[in-house]
Amino acid sequence: MDDFIAARSQMAMSLGFHIIFACVGMVMPFFMAISHYKYLRTGNEIYKGLTKAWSKGVAILFATGAVSGTMLSFELGLLWPEFMKHAGPIFGMPFSLEGTAFFIEAIALGFFLYGWNRFNKWFHWATGLVVGLSGLSSGILVVAANAWMNSPAGFDYVNGEYINIDPIKAMFNDAWFSQALHMVIAAFVATGFAVAGVHALMILKKKNIEFHTKAFKIAAICATIAAILQPVSGDISAKDVAERQPAKLAAMEAHFETDSASAFLVGGIVDEENQEVKYGLKIPGLLSFLVHSDFETPVTGLNDIPKENHPPVAIVHYAFQIMIGLGMFLFMVSIIYLYLLIRKRNLIQKKWLMKLFVFSIPLGYIALEAGWTVTxxxxxxxIIYEIMKTADAVTPMPGIVYSFYIFTAVFVSLSAIVIFLMYRQMKMVDILYDASSPNYKHKKH
Known part of the structure; x- marks a missing residue:
């Protein structure tokens, strides 16, 4: 492995690890706020116990996310110094604002965790809501910085110089809205299905049925509504990519030839050397319709783009297929769940539905990782679209491969620690909030 591949691999691993904790930080505080609100309105102690249990889990994941996020910020400068030299002054604003949002989130989380019976009850609830809003803002700001890399704006590039810098235009570039919308909804889908699936598993095991049923319903409703909205945001994002990054869209579809009534490809094995796809299902005209809203307008193929500007077609295509396939599966689960919910069926008695949610625990995050791979x-x-190539931005420092190995060991260790802590937290939940126990009233505090 050469240093260039090592640098890219380290960045990919770091982003792939951190994005899970970022999504939890964006979504779980809203689940907590819903549960806390229900407690304040109904006085039902189970909702109080649920809010506390979730908040302790969030604290564990927040701490881990803070560590991985800090590592990422250092990696940008260490691995890609030429990129940061020029890009830093342009898109530094969203990063600095993200830091502010992070500090607000940390302070609000501290208030929430230690504010029980110390603050006014509605002020205490509001601090939890601030955790969610600041976490959401933090995620959107980071995505805005990433969107700038896909759609550079806020400067003029003249004779290799970056001049007339406008940080506001850089932050609100053409790609920020579609990427931020898609990311936020994806975070709710992934986290919602993961949380709902864990509680569905506890229901199947007949542990603390009432507690886990209430938790399951909050997470499942949020997740399924998001999953139904996701295709809409996906369509907006795909149209934006088609307009700005035709090579990316062509790679997503392994679309080599520019032709009218361009076909949408489902599955298939990509042969980049011979520029063909084997065993795929082509739906004539559908790609043209999705991009141009008619069935005849051609979609640019890779053969009309200089070969040196082609992305790795197979990786992008397979990742796109995984994202779409899992997204459609979760969409169908969502339709089934909401239909049964509206019909007021006893969902807990439907073991097959609970098993569907258990099966879905990792699927949202797999789709999320696949989506980031596509991006x-x-x-x-x-690295800056049509301005700077990734190979020109990497550090000249040798030995990056050893840095990759060290960081891999760190992330594996963090993963093991987080799994252990979350497992222990779930065991504590079973002990403290077992409503069937005669000592529940004493344990719940």
């Missing part, structure tokens, strides 16, 4: 690998060979 990042699909932009290659550019």
């Amino acid at each position: 990042e690998v699909g932009r290659q060979p550019w």
Whole structure:
């Protein structure tokens, strides 16, 4: 492995690890706020116990996310110094604002965790809401910085110089809205299905049925509504990519030839050397319709784009197929769940439905990782689209491969620690909030 591949691999691993904790930080505080609100309105102690249990889990994941996020910020400067030299002054604003949002989130989380019976009850609830809003803002700001890499704005590039810098235009570039919308909804889908699936598993095991049923319903409703909205945001994002990054769209679909009534490809094995796809299902005209809203307008193929500007087609295509396939599966689960919910069926008695949610625990996050693969690998060979190539931004320092190995060991260790702590937290929940126990009233505090 050469240093360039090592640097890209380290960045990919760091982003892939951190994005899970970022999504939890964006979404779980809203679940907590819903549960806390229900407690304040109904006085039902189970909702109080649920809010406390979730908040302790969030604290564990927040701490881990803070560590991985800090590592990422250092990696940008260490691995990609040429990129940061020029890009830092342009998109530094969203990063600095993200730091502010992070500090607000940390302070509000401290208030929430230690504010029980110390603050006015509605002020205490509001601090939890601030955790969610600041976490959401933090995620959107980071995505805005990433969107700038896909759609550079806020400067003029003249004779290799970056001049007339406008940080506001850089932050609100053409890609920020579609990427932020898609990311936020994806975070709710992934986290919602993961949380709902864990509680569904506890229901199947007949542990603290009432507690886990209430938790399951909050997470499942949020997740399924988000999953139904996701195709809409996906369509907006795909149209934006088609307009700005035709090479990325062509790679997503392994679309080599520009032709009228361009076909949408489902599945298939990509042969980049011979520029063909084997065993795929082509739906004539559908790609043209999705991009241009008619069935005849051609979609640019890779053969009309210089070969040196092609992204790795197979990786992008497979990642896109995984994202779409899992997204449609979760969409169908959502339709089934909401239909049964509206019909007021006893969902807990439907073991097959609970098993569907258990099966879905990792699927949202797999789709999320696949989506980020499409975004990042699909932009290659550019680190700043059509301005700076990734190979020109990497550090000249040798030995990056050893840094990759060290960081891999750190992330594996963090993963093991987080799994252990979350497992212990779940065991504590079973002990403290077992409503069937005669000592429940004493344990719940």
